[in-house]
Ligand SMILES: Nc1nc2c(ncn2[C@@H]2O[C@H](COP(=O)(O)OP(=O)(O)O)[C@@H](O)[C@H]2O)c(=O)[nH]1
């Protein structure tokens with residue numbers, strides 16, 4: 088670990104509880120500056136602090152600075168708070184490593200796909216650092232434009248690093264589990280003509296067209312009066328997954344289509360169980376027959392998901408600069424604001440801090 092890194096470790100057990108204890112080791116002052124307004128201090132006593140990230144209050148916490156490179160944060164014990172705090176500290180995409188190169192290397196070890204690994208390796212080898220260095224000679228407004236393009240491309244390519252979550256939902260017996268198995272490429276879940284066969288939520292990572300995706304099979308919708316207690320629980324769980332999904336594929340049989348409810352989240356429709364003559368992957372909504380032609384159904388889903396999630400059709404171009412972690416994106420956004428208000432030297436200092444020390 089070099090002097091500019093911060094490593095965050097959760098000391099308390101994972102899950103819900105009264106408090107969660109996070110240990111920070113490394114450049115504690117720099118890490119705290121990202122999420123609190125407390126200044127550098129030698130105070131060793133406990134301090135009540137408010138945690139803030141991207142202008143939003145996250146939590147109230149107790150801060151215990153044990154030394155200049157060791158502190159503890161006692162936050163409220165919800166996994167969601169812990170995730171937000173660790174992400175704000177830079178840990179969602181690795182410890183708070185200062186240089187783009189160091190962060191790319193950290194993320195590389197956790198790449199979710201070959202494509203993600205290639206992109207990260209490229210950044211590790213200096214794609215973004217080269218671009219930042221080349222901006223020095225440009226007028227400020229051109230740098231602003233470069234940053235805008237870079238952030239937009241980074242957002243589009245981000246799912247190669249952080250898989251999108253795609254939920255299969257719809258009425259019972261629509262063929263959700265059959266399609267799920269086809270996507271996964273093996274008989275992962277039980278398929279049967281009995282409505283209500285799927286009760287639990289099942290998640291599997293699948294690679295479609297090189298993109299990693301977390302597909303989620305869920306219990307089907309049916310009349311409340313037909314639901315048993317366990318199926319009811321499964322349905323609620325599936326609905327919760329829908330709300331947080333990047334995309335919901337709403338499947339319903341072509342012979343008796345059921346429109347998605349307004350609460351279905353970000354949703355696109357697929358018509359299933361089509362007779363061979365009615366199969367039309369290009370139709371709106373696409374009509375598939377997973378049992379008839381699983382490969383064609385998978386291709387239709389691949390096309391639909393890629394279009395809906397905005398995967399760039401031209402893919403990734405080796406050597407293009409990208410900002411793939413929250414810290415780099417945030418620093419670029421801040422530099423962009425500084426440039427826009429004429430604070431060029433502040434922006435340059437900020438951008439320079441992203442470069443590996445040797446090239447500053
Ligand atoms: N004819 C036809 N039947 C299908 C198709 N896909 C699934 N099924 C059948 O429909 C029934 C329900 O499928 P399943 O995948 O369990 O539906 P789910 O309840 O939505 O998960 C099973 O008997 C499947 O074999 C299809 O494309 N064509």
Ligand SMILES: [Mg+2]
Nearest residue numbers: 263264284285
């Ligand atoms: Mg099912």
